[in-house]
Every structure is written in C-alpha cells, then in structure tokens.
Amino acid sequence: MTNELMQRVEAHLNVIYPDQNCQDLSQQLVSTMGIAIDAKAPVPFTNLWDQNDIYLITYGDSLIDESLSPGQRPLQSLHHFIRNYLQQVISAVHILPFYPYSSDDGFAVIDYYQVNESLGDWQDIQAISEDVKVMADVVINHCSARSGWFENFKQGKDPGNDFFFTASPDEDTSLVVRPRTHDLLKQVITPDGSKYVWCTFSHDQVDFDFRNPIVLNEFVSILNYYLEQGITIFRFDAVAFLWKEAGTSCLNLPQTHEIVRLLRLLVEHKNPQAVIITETNIPNRQNLMYFGNANEAHAIYNFSLPPLLINTLVTGDCTHLKTWLMSLPPAQNGTAYFNFIASHDGVGLRPVEGLLSEEETDLLINTMVSFGGRVSWRALKGGRNQPYEINISLYDALSGTVNGPDSLQKQRFICAHAIMLGIEGIPAIYIHSFFGTQNDLERVNLSNQNRCINRHKWNYPELQGHLGNAFSHHAQVFEELTALIKLRKQQKAFHPNATQFTLHLGVQLFGFWRQSLDRRQSIFCISNVTCEPQPLSLADLNLIDMGDWRDLITGQTFTNVRECITLAPYQTVWISN
Template identity: 30%
Template sequence: MSARTESLLGFIYEERAAQIAPRLDRLIDRYREHVSSPDGYRAGTPPFTERDAVMIALGDSFVGAGGSPLAQLLRFLDDEAEGVISGVHVLPFSPRSSNDPYAVTDHREVDPELGDWSDIEAIADHFMLMADLVLTHCSPQGAWFQGFLRDEPPYSEYFVTASPADDHVDLDFSNPDVLIEMLDVFLGYIARGVRVVRLDSIAYLWTETGTPCLHHPKAHAIVKLIRAIVDEIAPWVVIIVHPSAPHQENLDYLGAGDDEAHMVYDVSLSPLVTDAFLSADATSLSAWVRELHTPGSTSLFNVLGPCDAIAPAALPDSQRARVFLAAQSVALAIAGVPGVYCQSLVGSEDRERLDLDELSAVLNESGSLGNLVFDGYKALLRARAASDAFSPAAAQRVLSAPSSVFALVRTSPTGGRVLCLVNVTGDEAEVSFTDGELGLGDEKVFRELVTDTFLYPSRDDGNRVSLVIDPYEVLWLAYSSPE
C-alpha cells in the first residue's frame, strides 16, 4: 500500500485504520496480477485526445435478432460507429429490481436480460469502456439488504437507512466493511477491462449526524483513496464523478488536479445550450464557458440532452437536423471530452430502444432525420478528430460576438488555432473580429474543417475580419496561410 493510500485511510477511519490497512493491502495485492494495461498505453500520456468521443447507452438500448442487447450494442458500434466513436459508457448493467438501472441487486453480476460478462469484455476489447460504480446505494431486494433484515453479519451494519424508499437503500461507509466490499467490486470491473469508472451520486456518500451529509470531507477522501489505488496499480484507468450538484461543487471533486477525480460530468452545459437555442440568445452560454477552468490535467465530460428538446417534431426533418447538430456542436467544440447519447447520435427519441435492422434502414434512407443527424454527427466528429486544437488540453477563449452567435477560439499546445462559430438563431448573423482578437498572424485564409473547404473572409471598414453565418450554421475555421 502506498503512503498516500495509508494516509487517506487514516483520515477516513482514524484509530480503526490500523486494523483496516492489512485487509486493503491484501485486496490490492490480489488484483495486481489480474489487471493489465490496454494495448497502446504509454505511461504519462493523457487518457483522452481530440480523437475521443464517448457514446452513452443503456444495456438494452439496442435490440435485434441473434444476440443479447449488449451484443447488439457492440454490433452497432462495430458496424456503424467505428472510427468516430472511441468509447462507450454503458449505464448500470447489473441485475436490478425495477426499471431504474440504479436499483442494483447484485453489483458483481451482469443482468442476464442484457447479456453476461463475456459481452462486457467483448465491448472492452474493442472500445474504451466506461461503467458506473453505483457506490452509494443498492436495491432493498438485493442480498445485502435482505441479510440486513435478517440481522446477518456483515450486512447487519451495511446500511444507513433501515426502511427502503424509491427502491434505494443507502450504504454506510462509516463501516469499513462497506468500503472494502465496494473496492472489491471496483477492482473487479477494472480486471474485466473497464477503463473509465463513473462514481455516481458521490456527493451523498458519507452520512454523519450533525452535518449536511453533502460533500462531506470524507466523501472527497474516499474519491482520493480510489484515485490513489488506481495510480498505484492501474494508472490507465480514469475516474469520473457525477455529484449531481451545482457546477463549482462538482469541480471541487477534481481536487488539486492530480489527486482526486480525473473528470467530472458537466451538468450545467445541457440547460445552457437549450436556453441559448430556445431563446435565440447565446449570452448566458458564452459567459459561462468564458469562466470554465479545471485544475491540472483534469477535464469536463460534456453531454447534451436529446433532439426533441431543441428541435421539435413540428419542424421539417432537414431543419430539425440542422438545429440539433448546431446545438450538439457546442459540446464538441468546448474544452473537455464529448459524450453523446446513442439516441442523439441517430436522431431518435430519448431512451427509445433501437432495433438494429430498422435503425440500419433509417440511417441509410437519404434525407431521413436519422440519416441527416447521423451523417452530420459523424462529419463533426471526424473534423474534431483531425485537429489537435480540440484536444482536452487545448486552451479556449470565448470571443465577444452578437448574442445570436457563440464564438470561441481553441488553441492547441502546438499553436494551431480553430475559430468555432455557431449561429443559435433562425436568422442570418454577421460577426467581425480584429486580428488581435483572433490571434491572426500571417494567416489570411480559413479552412472549414467539417466541409474541408477554404473560406476567404472579407474586411470591414475598420479592417476587421468579417463573416456571415447562415441560420443555425456551424463553422470550424482552422487558420491557414495562402499557398
């Protein structure tokens, strides 16, 4: 056990730490020989680049003949998304007691209605796999709580709540047996090939009488403990947290930048983008992105909601696709790692189950909503992957622009720049910038990355670079010098 792990254990359990340390040591040693780095891993390299995008799906989002839902998920990724999607976040896939995937009855198994561990391992062999560790609670129908009701050790002291509500019962992490149990589950996931682990509802992890039981220092310490174990035996694994809290309190789980979570779910982005497009005003979105900062090499996981919130069904399919892709482009352009729901990727309804054969027909039907959204999304993802200015490590700077336009410049560590413009309205918009605002040097031409075409901007009377942006148009303009 590292000195860092030992120190955190002492902070969490105080005088009991000496008795817990040997158990944790044995657990860590047991998994050392069962975890192995993925192909191509190099120590010290960032876990994500501009080439990474993560698709988010339930274990049963895809159905079809000839295999389990998880096998159909892999089939979709292999057949339709390889080369544009690098990772997949499979939402909780354990057995559950209701329609709520977080009402887990057995953390160590795969729901047989979804598939089995061989399906999970097959996905992990082909794509970067993100999985949820449902850390704070479980279902009252599971073996742990049933043992609690029978007053059977060790389960008799596993829970904070004794009467179940909403199909969840809260685990008591002041009992070190619970921590050891969940770390065993966590390391088991890593041994199965999971490379990104989301810690869900982490803000409520530690309950203590006389405190708000929210963002407790010992909740932060347990995230740091998990990070310390990862750094010791599986440094390729990424920890992402979803505290379900206001933005700054979310960012607090990134710690000093190298000692707590690697990433945090950006819960503010989706409502801000929705507001920008529904109000035809990007002012609030621009102000918020302007203040975004994460410590060290940490980053945000940028996720937007489904198509119908921004592009209602009353619009023609071509207009719906254009509006929706313009909104989604924001999550792809700003600093961080983009996550996209599988339904959003193909222009479908939120949480709709997707029959692969029917979906394939829709995606290949020229002019259909699914075809327009999927092809447009792939074009955006390919353009993003082609420029290191979209690296999570690349700087970003929001520009002053009319309220109808969201504008920022991304600058790569090697100096390459991309001007990202999105018109959030149904009207034509015009923007103008000084050379200094854009950081222009000798470059006089822009190469539009999505269409791979050159754009020659005009100059207004004040010698400012002037551009006209069509309704709901997305422009990703790389700086280029004339031949």
C-alpha cells in the first residue's frame, strides 16, 4: 500500500469531512476495500473498451423458463440466452438490481449482500461473469424501508441507527429538485420520538446520510464484495441526489462529486479493469460534469440521446439531434459516453430541457401517448407538476410519426439503432429491443406502475418460438439488429473514442463522420430520418477520390464520388474506405 494512495484518499476525505480525523478514516477505507500492499496506480487516461464492447441491459427475470431443467432459475435462463443467442454479439451484461427488494422492481434494496433467491444465487452471477463482463447496480442514494438497517433505525439500534438522512418538517425544502410528486419527508416513530426521513424517490426508499462516514465505509465494503463475486462494472444509481444540504437543490453537490472520485480511486486500485458508470437523469450540462477530469466516472449515461432520437424519427427533422451532437464535447481518453435509446425506465424529459421547446416537448408527449404511452410526473416549486418521463416501449414509440401510425415501424426502429451504434460512445441495448417487444399494458394495469409498460417478462420457450419463426417481427428485428451489431464490431472507426464530426446534410438526412484512432478508416454514417425517399449527393461528403467507397451495410460500391444516390425511408448507410 503506497503512501501516495493514502494521501490521495485522505485529500478526498478532507473535502467531504473537513471536521473528521481523515487520516484514520483513509486507513479504514483502504483496509475495507482490501487493496493489496503492492497495488500499483492504474495508468491514467486508459480506455478500458473498444469497438467490440456492446452491453445488454436486462432484468434478472426478463426471461422465465422452467422447461430447461427442473427448478430452472431466471438467471440461468438469462445465461442460456446469452450463450446461445448473443455469444458473438455482446461483451457485457447489465443485470438490473438482483438483490432482495420491496418495491420499484429492485431499486428498493433490502440486502445488498444477497441475490434475490427467486432469481438465483451468487454462483449464477459468477457463472455469467465467466462468459461476459457483468455490470451491477450500486443503489447508493437509498435503500428499502424494509431493510434491516432501517428496522434498526426505527428501533434505535446499530448498524442503521445513524444511516439515514432526517430533516425537520419546518425546514424550507422548496429548492430541492424532485423526480417525484409525493411528500419528501416520511414520519417515523423511534425510541427518541418522531423523526422525518428524507425520501427522494418513494416512501419505501429511504435516503442514506453520507455525512456519516460509516455509511461511506459500508458502500466501500459493498463494492469490494461485488468485485470478489466477479463483477467489474458498477452503475451508480441516482448518485446525483446523494449529498443533502439545507438551502440547496440537494442535486450534484460538490461532496457528491468528491465521493464518486474517491470511490473510483479505491475501486481502480483494487481492480484496474473495473469501470464506474454514473446514472444521472438530469440536464445535459450537469450530466457532463460527472466525467470530472477523467478522474470521476469512467462513463456517463447519454440521457439526451433517447428523447432527441425519438423526436427526430417521429418528426422527420434532425435539427435538434444535430445541434446536440455538435455541442457534445469529445470524451477524453479514459472516459466514454454510455449510449442507450431504451431501458427499464422511461424516456427522460429533463435531459432535453433547453434542447426542445415546450411546444416541441408537448408534441412529442402527445405523439407517444397516441402510441399507447404513459406520462410520469415530478413536483416543482409551488406545488406544480411537470412531465418527468414518457413510459413506452421503444418499438411502439416508433410506430409512426406525428401524423399517426404507419407501416414503417420496423424500419424506423432499426434506423434508431443504426444511429446509436455509430455515434461516439459505448452502445447498450435493452433486452426488449432485441425482440421489438411491445407495450405491456397488462402489467401496467396490474401493477398501477407506468414503468411496467416496458418491463415485460417473456416466457423463454415462447420467445424462442418467435425467434424461430421468420415471419415474426421479433425474429426479423433480432436478425437485423444482431447483424448490424456484428458489422459494427468489425470497424475500428467505431471505437468509443474515435474522432467524430457532425455532417450538415439538411434536416431530412442525419449524418456524422467517424475516423479510427489510427486514422486508417473513415466511415460516413448517414440516415434518412423521414418516411419518404431522400437524395444524397456523395459530393456533399467530400469523399477522397482514391479507391472505391462502399456501404458496409448493403455492400454497395461507389466508384464515382460525385454521384447521387437515393436513401429509402429510414435507411442508414455506413460509407467506408
């Protein structure tokens, strides 16, 4: 253990806990993480990814099958699916919270050290990690109100008695940024009388108090435990809300950023290949801050991409998507954007604040509602509510345009993924996007939860039947999407940190240029984002007239760099040298 590491840990702690004995605390954290005495600092600005990295996002029980063997567990079904369908497609799997929980489909964690027995056990997680990298959620802002820690809090016992953030109901919390509409504080009776616990997300999700260093040490212990189980990628859930301070928004506070930097420092000294990804569903500029100076998150969720891309494809106008892409700073080496266009949550609307006008946002919302979507709300100052996210499956979100449904749903859906797979960053694909899963309105009605619309649970044998039927749209989507991914993985110009420039081809054609880090390959990525054929003049791309250029997707070769071609509705071309 180097003195340099101890000094760096202590420096972070001095910012977070200026009134604490940070020398002793730094020794405790390093010991809890189990960092070897001879551990070396990782080389800074090192990319731990390349163009072969594709993530799968899934719940542990998105596939349910008891036919493979008696007592088949969902995590084993997931492993079977990865081995038999995605072995050459993905490099990592994000298994959404697989711990015992009480609500929010896993994000109200009861016990961070256990696997939900209805899903499987740690051996199942370890088995998956032998085939692909595993990303696990670190639900760091809050835990379940039914957890052992909170039960101890209510009884005035340790551990847990001082784990949770409390505030007076008379305190002015009007500046606090809220993602929900319920009351912020929850009254709890304890041996010391009534206390009011802070609940950012729901009254079943009670917020931790990181002003207590014991809470920080507990999460260091959790991270170390996950590393020992074979997990190497960590998603810090809702981390932007972590630190609370009276008279502030309680969002993105300096101590929050300092804690992320500290946890990264400890994790990467334990395992230099480990990756931290921050999940911060907030306006774009605030989100970018979590890169730090390549010393905070390795990757950040690119939250503005889903709503902007959907908006582009339903309006047939790429103006806002193009403007956003031009404003996106290149991620420096050692950091990357984490790109996704569908997930277990809804399509966030906060990330397009300042990017779409109120009228444009309303049109997007109304279009999604007409395709079967739902809207979730958040509370604003003064008791007003504002749309927070749209809840809809991506396949149904692309059912048509602002003019209504049409017959180009699948083409529009594949176009969305072709764009995501091409832009700078690491692509992550929700399991239901592989199949073109549609809105699950039955689950919404049964659960009374809008987000369940996009959390379908497939009967695995039934799904396999669909995937074996060439006439099924599920099979067609799976075949086209996996073929596109395999093609992408072969292109060095699609390295997550490869050079990117936005092209100006009007509003009907969305385009950008990628160049490999060794400058040996260029790819011009152009998509027709409309429901009508669109002309593309190759002269507008300024292709160098040396050798043939070829569309990687169709194989079409272009010998005349000044010819004009026509792109079918929602067709994408990857023109490469």
